[in-house]
Amino acid sequence: MSATWTAIGQVGIVVLVLAAAHRPLGDYLFRTMTATTHLAVERAGYRIMRVDPDAEQRWSTYLLSLLGFSLASVLVLFGLGRLQAALPLSLGTESLDPAGAWNTAVSFVTNTNWQWYSGEAAAGHLFQMAGLAVQNFVSAAVGLAVVAALARGFARSGTDGRIGNFWADLVRGTVRVLLPLAFVAALALVAAGVIQNLGAHSQITTLAGGTQAVLGGPVASQEAIKELGTNGGGFFNANSAHPFENPTPWTNALEVVLLLLIPFSLPRMFGRMVGDRRQGWAILAAMSTLWVAAVGLLTWAEMAGPGLVPVAAGGAMEGKEVRFGEAASALFAASTTMTSTGAVNSMHDSLTAQGGGVALVGMLLGEVSPGGVGSGLYGMVVLIVVAVFLAGLMVGRTPEYLGKKIGREEITLVALYVLTMPAVVLIGSAVAVSVPAGLEGQLQGGPHGLSEIVYAFASAGNNNGSAFAGLTAGTPFYNTLLGLAMLVGRFVPIALVLALAGRLASSRKVPESAGTLPTHTPLFVGLLVTVTLVVVGLTFVPVLSLGPVVESLS
Amino acid sequence: MTATRPRSRPRYSAGSDTVAFVRQTWAGLRVLLVLTVVLGFAYPLAVTGIAQIAFPWQAHGSLVSSTGERVTSRDDAVGSLLIGQRFDGPQWFHPRPSAAGDGYDTLASAGSNLGPLNESLLAAVAERRSAVVEQEGIDQADVPVDALTASASGLDPDISPEYARVQVARVARERGLSTDDVRALVDDATIGRDLGVLGEPRVNVLRLNLALHTMGS
Incomplete structure (x- = not known):
């Protein structure tokens, strides 16, 4: 019983910190994304960048700026990867092959941070610091920008469809929100033992007379933004299970808080931007319900330890660290898969069948509970539109949300959004299980092998980045295909959301009437959670049945 | 633009x-x-x-010398308190099984990634159990789970207090020490949960072996 109580206490501490932080941070996010003035340092930056931060953009221009920035990011990262051997601080690492460099570039630009390579062996300090970590910041800021643009779409009425300025949103999110928080978190992590130096790896003689390499690297600065920006790409192969990334149980709790912090604060920002805080509370309630359910289920599965090997060993400790144990590993696994972070402090491939299934479903929900920075909230708003549409169908009224009528064009955009991710995941998985190059990647055959493949495409299509790492993903086949999955899974939904934002900004608000469905009530929260689960359920039940479900039953 | x-x-x-x-x-x-x-x-x-x-010591990797002192220079270090290392001889406390390279290879941090129904993992667990039973002279049922499973990083610096305790008799015998003295070292090296609820109780293997090492010399 005491193990259960400490597990609950552990979750309780994380919840308390988030409960205390989400309001002030949400208010701060609101002030940041609605600011009318620039900081001096920002103004200086805009001058060097030669961009105009005050020119309001229509959705198509906003999208073009976003895509232009992302393309430039992919090209620079691809170049850095291809030239890595020639860079300073490369530590003798080789340059990445074209497919590998493509995959990594797309992976970090799309906030996925899927990694086919092993950080300590394949990535030099400069590539990590000036390439990958920069994308950790800006890819999160892109998500923040998109959700701010969407909120403006709801808030504005009858305008010419302008939804903000991408460059200003990008720079503000980075400079005012992510950078200061990451800085503080990085120093806290160093204090606890996360390394922060520019040293190379070198051999020492151990106490027992063997040899072992001591590793160096600017790890803490990258670790902080990796969690805060819901990125998840580890400095080392073992990611947040590596003691130099996550040395103690309290750094583990800190990292869980960091990866949940902004996604759980954004509903507050949204509520204030659309002028109705109750809407923010309702979204927060739906997100929290799903997250708490996943944490509970995953923790139960890992602590109960069902399955052949866990029963034989007396617990599900394969692929887990002693300092974390089952409970802290399960808390991390649920949080990382439901925030699109994809950092891991345990090896998900070795989770129990039930626990691994929850992690997989956490991603397949579309990363909305609470989801990635920005992407979680705009995904949830899309599902809200689906929910009010369904409710409208039931009572025979034109659906509306936040005073905006949901017409044919709006629901078309939303429907396309909802279909994109499942299409990416299912088509990608179907291709991989149909060709030898895909099947060869499995470490284990049978249902678990299928889970490895589906998990990979679910992770890529939802921009999560965690893996059933037994899959040999560093092949040209997987690097290319998963790169495509990440690209489509990120930018098609963003384009649809911005198009929706543009339409909403130009449409007029309709006054609330007796027939308006209130969207801040517990009833609506229940409907929203149900819609989220039903959409996923209908789409993925067949493939889940062949993977984790079969495995759970055997 | x-x-x-x-x-x-x-x-x-x-x-x-x-x-x-x-x-x-x-x-x-x-x-x-x-x-x-x-x-x-x-x-x-x-x-x-x-x-x-x-935080110079932490920033350089929490390195320690053979006398257990905190050092920042790798030349003086025998390891990092945060990174597990191999201890094979019977005179040492042993760490967990490791899937990092040949074991505790810091250039290849990794778990086994084997799933809960994997036959070869099942066989490995059975083999590790017999090895611990033979080495420590304990019952099959008394082998703690962390002695049977590989960690996520392959560099786990810790073992459970239970696994440390089952090794006490052997280490004491090999080093000619009393079991009470060695058990006291284990108790000293045992750390509880952070804030009472975070993580799990644990024993840092390098810290424990350093205590043995300095005691012996």
């Missing part, structure tokens, strides 16, 4: 769309380069600078 497209205009030629996109990409490149200077250089170097002054 913010040439916007009026919604009423029916169509743009593909050519001017391309021009607009190239212009935005060029702007994106300039923005990325400025942000890279801030986020990719100034930020990590500032954190490094402060870390080197405020």
Whole structure:
């Protein structure tokens, strides 16, 4: 019983910190994304960048700026990867092959941070610091920008469809929100033992007379933004299970808080931007319900330890660290898969069948509970539109949300959004299980092998980045295909959301009437959670049945 | 660069769309380069600078010398308190099984990634159980789970207090020490949960073996 109580206490501490932080941070996010003035340092930056931060953009221009920035990011990262051997601080690492460099570039630009390579062996300090970590910041800021643009779409009425300025949103999110928080978190992590130096790896003689390499690297600065920006790409192969990334149980709790912090604060920002805080509370309630359910289920599965090997060993400790144990590993696994972070402090491939299934479903929900920075909230708003549409169908009224009528064009955009991710995941998985190059990647055959493949495409299509790492993903086949999955899974939904934002900004608000469905009530929260689960359920039940479900039953 | 497209205009030629996109990409490149200077250089170097002054020992990897002292120079170090290392001889406390390279290879941190129904993992668990039973002279049922399973990183610096306790008799015998003295070392090295609820109780293997080592010399 005491193990259960400490597990609950552990979750309780994380919840308390988030409960205390989400309001002030949400208010701060609101002030940041609605600011009318620039900081001096920002103004200086805009001058060097030669961009105009005050020119309001229509959705198509906003999208073009976003895509232009992302393309430039992919090209620079691809170049850095291809030239890595020639860079300073490369530590003798080789340059990445074209497919590998493509995959990594797309992976970090799309906030996925899927990694086919092993950080300590394949990535030099400069590539990590000036390439990958920069994308950790800006890819999160892109998500923040998109959700701010969407909120403006709801808030504005009858305008010419302008939804903000991408460059200003990008720079503000980075400079005012992510950078200061990451800085503080990085120093806290160093204090606890996360390394922060520019040293190379070198051999020492151990106490027992063997040899072992001591590793160096600017790890803490990258670790902080990796969690805060819901990125998840580890400095080392073992990611947040590596003691130099996550040395103690309290750094583990800190990292869980960091990866949940902004996604759980954004509903507050949204509520204030659309002028109705109750809407923010309702979204927060739906997100929290799903997250708490996943944490509970995953923790139960890992602590109960069902399955052949866990029963034989007396617990599900394969692929887990002693300092974390089952409970802290399960808390991390649920949080990382439901925030699109994809950092891991345990090896998900070795989770129990039930626990691994929850992690997989956490991603397949579309990363909305609470989801990635920005992407979680705009995904949830899309599902809200689906929910009010369904409710409208039931009572025979034109659906509306936040005073905006949901017409044919709006629901078309939303429907396309909802279909994109499942299409990416299912088509990608179907291709991989149909060709030898895909099947060869499995470490284990049978249902678990299928889970490895589906998990990979679910992770890529939802921009999560965690893996059933037994899959040999560093092949040209997987690097290319998963790169495509990440690209489509990120930018098609963003384009649809911005198009929706543009339409909403130009449409007029309709006054609330007796027939308006209130969207801040517990009833609506229940409907929203149900819609989220039903959409996923209908789409993925067949493939889940062949993977984790079969495995759970055997 | 913010040439916007009026919604009423029916169509743009593909050519001017391309021009607009190239212009935005060029702007994106300039923005990325400025942000890279801030986020990719100034930020990590500032954190490094402060870390080197405020937390030099931690920033260099929590290294310790053979006498158990905290050092920042690798030349004086026998390891990091945060990183597990191999201890094979019977005179040492043993760490967990490791899937990092040949075991505790820091250049290849990894778990086994074997699933809960995997037959070869099942066989490995059975083999590890017999080895521990033979080595420590205990019952099959008394082998703790962390002795039978590989960690996530392959570099787990800790074992459970239970696994440390089952090794006490052997280590004491091999080193000619009393079991009470060795058990006292284990108790000293045992750390509880952070804040009473975070994580799990644990024993740092290098710290424990360093205590043995300095005791012996």
